[in-house]
Amino acid sequence: MVRDKKKEGEIVVLGESTSFNGFLRFKETLRIQGKFRGTIEATGALIVDRGAVVEADHISVTSLTVYGTVAGAVWAADKIDMMSGAEVRGDVTAARLRIADGVLFEGQCSMIRAEKEVEIFSRPTEEIKTELRWANGS
Numbered sequence: 695m696v697r698d699k700k701k702e703g704e705i706v707v708l709g710e711s712t713s714f715n716g717f718l719r720f721k722e723t724l725r726i727q728g729k730f731r732g733t734i735e736a737t738g739a740l741i742v743d744r745g746a747v748v749e750a751d752h753i754s755v756t757s758l759t760v761y762g763t764v765a766g767a768v769w770a771a772d773k774i775d776m777m778s779g780a781e782v783r784g785d786v787t788a789a790r791l792r793i794a795d796g797v798l799f800e801g802q803c804s805m806i807r808a809e810k811e812v813e814i815f816s817r818p819t820e821e822i823k824t825e826l827r828w829a830n831g832s
Contacts, residue, residue, distance in 0.1 A: 710745065726762075744779060758788075 705723045708714060712728035718736065725741040726748055734740065734753045742748050742762045750766035757772045758764075760780040768774060768782075773790035776782055776797040787804040 705741075742780075 705725055706720065707725045708728050708730065710727045712726075714728070714730050714732070716732045718724070718730070718732065718734045720736045720738045723739040723741065724736070725743060726746045727743045729747045731749045733751045734748075734755065736755045738755065739757045739759070740753065740755045741759045742764055744761040746762035748762070748764045748766070750764070750768075752767045752769065753764070754769045756770065757774070758768055758770050759775045759777065760782055761777045763781040765783045767784045768786045768788075770786075770788040772788070773792070774786050774788040776791075776793045776799060778794040778796040780794075781798040783798075783800045785801045785804070787806055789806050791803055791805070793799055
C-alpha cells in the first residue's frame with residue numbers, strides 16, 4: 695500500500711501486485727491497481743485503474759472512476775465515471791453518470807438526487823488533474 699500525499703488530501707494506492715479480500719472502509723481517495731474482492735463502504739472516492747479487478751458484494755462511495763473492471767452493485771452519492779476500456783457488470787445508482795465510448799456496461803442504472811450536503815462542483819481542480827495524470831500513466 696502506498697500513500698500519495700497531495701495538497702487537497704491523500705490518495706491511498708493498493709498497487710498492481712496487491713490482492714485483497716475483505717471489507718474496505720475509507721474517507722479520502724483510494725486507488726486500486728491490483729485485485730479486490732469483498733465489500734466497500736466509504737465516504738471517499740474510489741478509482742479502479744486499468745488492469746485492476748474489483749469484485750464486490752456492493753460498493754458504496756462518494757464517487758467512482760473506473761478504468762479497469764468492476765463487478766457488483768455500485769451506489770455513489772455523487773458520480774460514477776466509466777472511462778474508455780472499462781468493464782462494469784452490475785447495477786449502478788448515482789446522482790451523475792458518465793459512460794465513455796468503448797465501455798462494456800452490463801446492468802441497470804438508477805439516478806438519485808444529490809443530497810443538499812453534497813456539493814458536486816466543489817471538487818478541487820488539482821484533484822481532478824491528478825486523477826487524469828494517473829490514468830494516463832504520467
